[in-house]
Amino acid sequence: MDDKCSVQKVLEKVGGKWKLLIIFNLKQNKLLRFGELRRAIPGISEKVLAAQLRELESDEFINRKAYPQIPPKVEYSLTEKGLSLYPVLDSLALWAQDNLS
16 A cells, blocks of 8 residues: 555545445434434445445544444444545535536
């Protein structure tokens, strides 16, 4: 990974169809449970959402808090690293408004 450009490194961590949408939804709502995230992102399967959340947690973009109860309760929120992506998302949204119909 030493010789890759910065943009390539970022895309490896947050690229793809779902990760930025997960981050966006967590920023909008501060704290979401798995089912709430799934409902907020149409078209994502439970399997894919679980895998994306694991990767985002591993890369320290999100926090996962599990409560020891039945039924299981797990909440997701953004870390400081995850929150720091929001200016980038704002810029992307503005660019899309100006350049995509």
